[in-house]
Amino acid sequence: MKLLNYLFPKQCISCSSFGEYLCKVCEYRYLERTPAQLCHVCKMETAGGFVHKACKRKTTLDGVVVCCKYNKTVEHLIAELKYNFYTDIVNYLAEYYEAGFLLLPGDKAGTSLVPVPLHKRKLKSRGFNQAELIAKKLISKLRVSNEIDCQNLLVRIRNTKTQVGMSRKERIENLEDVFRINPKEKIPERVVLIDDVMTTGTTLEECAYVLKNAGTKKIYALVFARG
Numbered sequence: 001m002k003l004l005n006y007l008f009p010k011q012c013i014s015c016s017s018f019g020e021y022l023c024k025v026c027e028y029r030y031l032e033r034t035p036a037q038l039c040h041v042c043k044m045e046t047a048g049g050f051v052h053k054a055c056k057r058k059t060t061l062d063g064v065v066v067c068c069k070y071n072k073t074v075e076h077l078i079a080e081l082k083y084n085f086y087t088d089i090v091n092y093l094a095e096y097y098e099a100g101f102l103l104l105p106g107d108k109a110g111t112s113l114v115p116v117p118l119h120k121r122k123l124k125s126r127g128f129n130q131a132e133l134i135a136k137k138l139i140s141k142l143r144v145s146n147e148i149d150c151q152n153l154l155v156r157i158r159n160t161k162t163q164v165g166m167s168r169k170e171r172i173e174n175l176e177d178v179f180r181i182n183p184k185e186k187i188p189e190r191v192v193l194i195d196d197v198m199t200t201g202t203t204l205e206e207c208a209y210v211l212k213n214a215g216t217k218k219i220y221a222l223v224f225a226r227g
């Protein structure tokens with residue numbers, strides 16, 4: 001590892017200074033915690049990422065907590081994690097996920113963290129699912145970690161086209177039958193879906209839909225940022 005660091009020294013993705021993938025100065029400057037949680041449906045303020053009662057009929061998720069404001073540095077950080085395999089980046093993210101997790105309503109014990117799955121082929125070529133790495137790191141940070149587990153409860157059964165530029169209807173059709181329940185796992189009552197960046201939210205909705213059908217009572221999502 002030391003040799004690797006010597007040959008390929010870590011460099012800040014933002015200011016290019018050597019030593020870390022995100023230096024303290026850039027972390028302070030660009031990673032800004034979300035000041036208030038918004039209802040993921042109407043985007044108006046709400047306590048702890050809850051969905052408003054009136055917005056409930058438009059979503060399967062009981063709430064979404066967003067850790068940080070979205071910006072170029074966040075976009076860059078997630079891209080480095082996914083495409084350049086700088087898995088150390090999970091360490092920067094985990095602290096923010098932890099703060100976000102603690103905002104979720106209700107008793108945290110008995111919660112299952114469920115990473116949004118990648119398709120088998122993508123998992124094979126990337127070698128890891130970044131959402132799973134995040135979920136595992138998050139558990140290791142939590143004080144109630146022995147009562148929270150990470151389950152690969154969902155399987156992505158087909159790859160989807162990129163959703164950019166699609167209408168809402170097209171996005172829903174594009175994601176239909178994309179996820180299945182992993183038959184090896186038992187269905188928990190309370191799930192927190194873990195993903196990196198939420199864009200339209202259709203993927204999370206589809207995951208929530210499959211889980212609710214299988215019997216999960218409460219489903220929240222925890223994401224780093226909303227793009």
Ligand SMILES: [Zn+2]
Pocket residue numbers: 012013014015016017022023024025026027
């Ligand atoms: Zn920097």
Ligand SMILES: [Zn+2]
Pocket residue numbers: 039040041042043044051052054055
């Ligand atoms: Zn709302």
